[in-house]
Amino acid sequence: MLYFLGIFQTIGVHTLLGLSAYVLLLTGQLSLGQVGFFAIGAYVSGILTVLFSWHIFAALAVGALVAGFFAFLIGFPALRVKGLMLVVATIAFSEIVRLFFFNLSWRVEVNGFDVGPDSTQGFREIRYFAANGWEQTHVVALIWSFVILVMFLLWWLDRVRAGAVLRAVGEDDLAAQSSGVNLTMVKVAAMTAGGVIAGIGGGLFAHSTTYVDHHTFTILLATFAVSYPILGGHKNVFGTLLAVIFIQGFVIEGLRFMGDYRNIVFGLLIILAMNLRPQGLVDGHFISDIKKKLGGKPKKDSADA
Amino acid sequence: MLRLSNLSKYFGGVRAVDALELNVKTGEIFGLIGPNGSGKSTTVNLVCGIFGPTSGSIELDGVDLKRQAPHQRIDAGVSRTFQNIRLFDDLTVWQNLWVAWRDAPGQEHSWFSNWFGRSLSRRHEIQKLLEFSGLGDKSNNLAGNLAFGEQRRLELARAMASKPKLILLDEPAAGMSSAEVTDLRQRILTMKEMGITVLLIEHVMELVMNVSDRIGVLNFGTLIAEGLPEEIQNNPLVQKAYFGSSENTSGGDTNAIDQ
Ligand SMILES: Nc1ncnc2c1ncn2[C@@H]1O[C@H](COP(=O)(O)OP(=O)(O)O)[C@@H](O)[C@H]1O
Ligand SMILES: [Mg+2]
Numbered sequence: 149m150l151y152f153l154g155i156f157q158t159i160g161v162h163t164l165l166g167l168s169a170y171v172l173l174l175t176g177q178l179s180l181g182q183v184g185f186f187a188i189g190a191y192v193s194g195i196l197t198v199l200f201s202w203h204i205f206a207a208l209a210v211g212a213l214v215a216g217f218f219a220f221l222i223g224f225p226a227l228r229v230k231g232l233m234l235v236v237a238t239i240a241f242s243e244i245v246r247l248f249f250f251n252l253s254w255r256v257e258v259n260g261f262d263v264g265p266d267s268t269q270g271f272r273e274i275r276y277f278a279a280n281g282w283e284q285t286h287v288v289a290l291i292w293s294f295v296i297l298v299m300f301l302l303w304w305l306d307r308v309r310a311g312a313v314l315r316a317v318g319e320d321d322l323a324a325q326s327s328g329v330n331l332t333m334v335k336v337a338a339m340t341a342g343g344v345i346a347g348i349g350g351g352l353f354a355h356s357t358t359y360v361d362h363h364t365f366t367i368l369l370a371t372f373a374v375s376y377p378i379l380g381g382h383k384n385v386f387g388t389l390l391a392v393i394f395i396q397g398f399v400i401e402g403l404r405f406m407g408d409y410r411n412i413v414f415g416l417l418i419i420l421a422m423n424l425r426p427q428g429l430v431d432g433h434f435i436s437d438i439k440k441k442l443g444g445k446p447k448k449d450s451a452d453a
Numbered sequence: 454m455l456r457l458s459n460l461s462k463y464f465g466g467v468r469a470v471d472a473l474e475l476n477v478k479t480g481e482i483f484g485l486i487g488p489n490g491s492g493k494s495t496t497v498n499l500v501c502g503i504f505g506p507t508s509g510s511i512e513l514d515g516v517d518l519k520r521q522a523p524h525q526r527i528d529a530g531v532s533r534t535f536q537n538i539r540l541f542d543d544l545t546v547w548q549n550l551w552v553a554w555r556d557a558p559g560q561e562h563s564w565f566s567n568w569f570g571r572s573l574s575r576r577h578e579i580q581k582l583l584e585f586s587g588l589g590d591k592s593n594n595l596a597g598n599l600a601f602g603e604q605r606r607l608e609l610a611r612a613m614a615s616k617p618k619l620i621l622l623d624e625p626a627a628g629m630s631s632a633e634v635t636d637l638r639q640r641i642l643t644m645k646e647m648g649i650t651v652l653l654i655e656h657v658m659e660l661v662m663n664v665s666d667r668i669g670v671l672n673f674g675t676l677i678a679e680g681l682p683e684e685i686q687n688n689p690l691v692q693k694a695y696f697g698s699s700e701n702t703s704g705g706d707t708n709a710i711d712q
Contacts, residue, residue: 310568312548316541323539326501327553328527328615 153284157356159396160291164349165369166376166388167298168342173377174311175338176318178231181222181238183370184245185215185343189350190360191249191265197276197355198263199256204276204355212347219343223336242370250362270361274354291352295389298345302385314338318382346373368411375414379421454479454650455500455531455619460509461674462495469495471674473509477619482641482651484665484682486658488695492674493654494536497621500652501533502526513619527555530618534608534625536654542597546588546607547572549596550579553614579614585643586610587636602633609640619650626657638664662686670694 168182193211196202202210222241229237253267263273277287305311316324317334325331354360376395380387395414403410455477462470470492477483487493498504500511502523511518518526532553541549551572556562562570572579583589586606591599596607605625612620622641626634634657641664644651655661661668661682668685670678672694678685685691 308569308571309551309554312541312544312552313568315544316548316552319541319543320539322503323535323541324552325523326503326527326533326535326539327611328524328532328555329552330522330524332522 153288156288159392160295161349161353162392163295163389165373166392168346169374170377170388171338171342173382174314174318179238180370181241182346182373183365184242185219185346186350187245187365188215189347190354193351194274194354208351211351212344215347216340216344220340223339246362246365272359274358276355287356299385375418456512458510461507463507468674481666484661484668485654487671491671497623527615532612532615532617533621534612536623538604540596546594547592549611550614553611555615582610621652623654626660634660
């Protein structure tokens with residue numbers, strides 16, 4: 149049971165990470181910076197509950213806001229670079245964040261114990277949940293409440309004009325600009341939203357695992373984050389969730405016996421999927437295929453020629 | 454309405470637009486013709502802010518557009534279509550217009566409703582624009598799934614969704630059948646009746662000669678002639694630049710020059 153709760157926890161946190169990359173992907177931005185915002189959310193909220201004894205919700209909120217603020221700042225220079233250059237620039241950002249926390253030492257005595265980030269040793273005392281009598285089921289429920297909330301908001305976004313504008317920018321930013329869309333505002337807003345979502349994910353992650361260190365926030369995790377929406381397709385948020393379940397639930401858990409070679413399988417899967425289904429596994433056709441198999445009619449808007 | 458003075462754009466050594474002087478008057482349909490590569494599309498891109506000019510000025514009703522970002526020029530009242538159709542293919546017809554939509558003055562929605570309002574708020578008006586464009590029953594189709602002529606119409610509708618004062622059409626009839634051209638002509642005339650000023654770039658002579666109030670001829674990035682359609686048709690300089698020689702052209706029967 150505990151084992152499955154652990155997997156639910158991981159899937160929930162990774163879904164938030166994937167959704168943070170999904171928002172950016174809607175506007176056509178491929179970012180490996182999400183792990184940087186995730187790390188900021190993890191450390192900031194951890195510092196607040198551990199060193200300053202804040203309540204978890206306040207700490208998560210501030211962690212998310214700080215991550216969002218950095219994302220906002222990154223959003224402006226990110227506007228000037230596209231495609232591969234954006235990938236490289238966001239990797240650089242993630243590495244800077246990682247190295248910053250790698251060197252951060254901030255030890256404080258709280259209730260007779262030395263606690264806080266201990267540079268290379270990591271930050272090992274994020275025990276808010278245990279200290280406050282939360283059971284693991286509560287933690288899982290908390291994580292999934294955020295997952296559902298974020299998924300709902302992104303689903304809703306596609307039903308209002310903002311969602312159409314984001315997608316228009318992703319499809320053709322020149323045409324969007326020429327249709328009156330303020331590219332700076334839209335791309336920076338998407339970056340900020342992505343930062344906030346990753347920041348919440350980071351905070352939840354830090355508190356549910358009780359410790360973080362610089363090994364946690366590697367480029368591999370950044371790659372996972374973008375792979376989810378790429379594999380899941382950017383038609384809707386459910387693709388990202390399915391991709392996380394598939395990768396974390398089946399590939400990573402199912403192939404545990406393979407050790408680190410799992411990551412190779414993961415890499416191969418991405419390459420394969422990109423070649424076979426460039427629109428993502430769950431694209432419009434996927435959904436109409438399923439509807440057809442279930443006996444319903446295919447989606448009307450994709451059937452017309 | 455639109456005044457281009459001494460406007461130039463160089464791409465390396467290529468003088469795409471070269472000290473161009475052009476004046477489009479309020480309410481008219483100004484036809485801009487010229488051989489391929491003479492700088493017509495570059496002129497549109499300069500006016501819309503896709504490129505910054507190498508030198509010169511762009512004024513709309515006396516307001517300098519040069520320092521405005523492309524989306525601000527939409528607010529100033531300029532919109533355009535593209536020579537190669539650029540729709541949001543994965544969005545529906547309706548969403549394509551919704552993205553570009555600007556409320557008429559005095560009927561603006563709040564900032565919140567503009568971004569996070571549902572489509573219901575503008576259903577009636579957008580539907581009217583769709584009907585005007587002959588797309589009344591296509592609003593839920595994906596733009597990428599439309600037929601070629603429908604895509605052209607949708608792009609025109611999208612350009613109108615922002616309520617422009619001036620609209621720049623970059624070869625809107627390219628690839629159209631003659632029935633579709635007639636249809637387009639009617640639509641352009643209706644736009645004029647609505648008070649929209651039109652800069653029409655076109656190779657299809659049958660359209661540009663019939664619909665334009667005045668015509669300018671571009672060659673190597675400069676205006677070599679300007680006048681009424683019949684003046685342009687009979688101008689030997691124009692025929693030379695346009696057709697390579699002044700022989701074998703007798704005016705009205707010329708059609709698409711290339712492509
Ligand atoms: N983005 C660009 N970069 C370099 N050269 C360009 C660019 N756009 C246009 N040109 C050049 O400028 C000239 C004018 O092109 P264009 O304005 O597209 O002509 P037209 O629309 O009249 O056919 C051509 O020689 C073309 O090759
Ligand atoms: Mg052109």
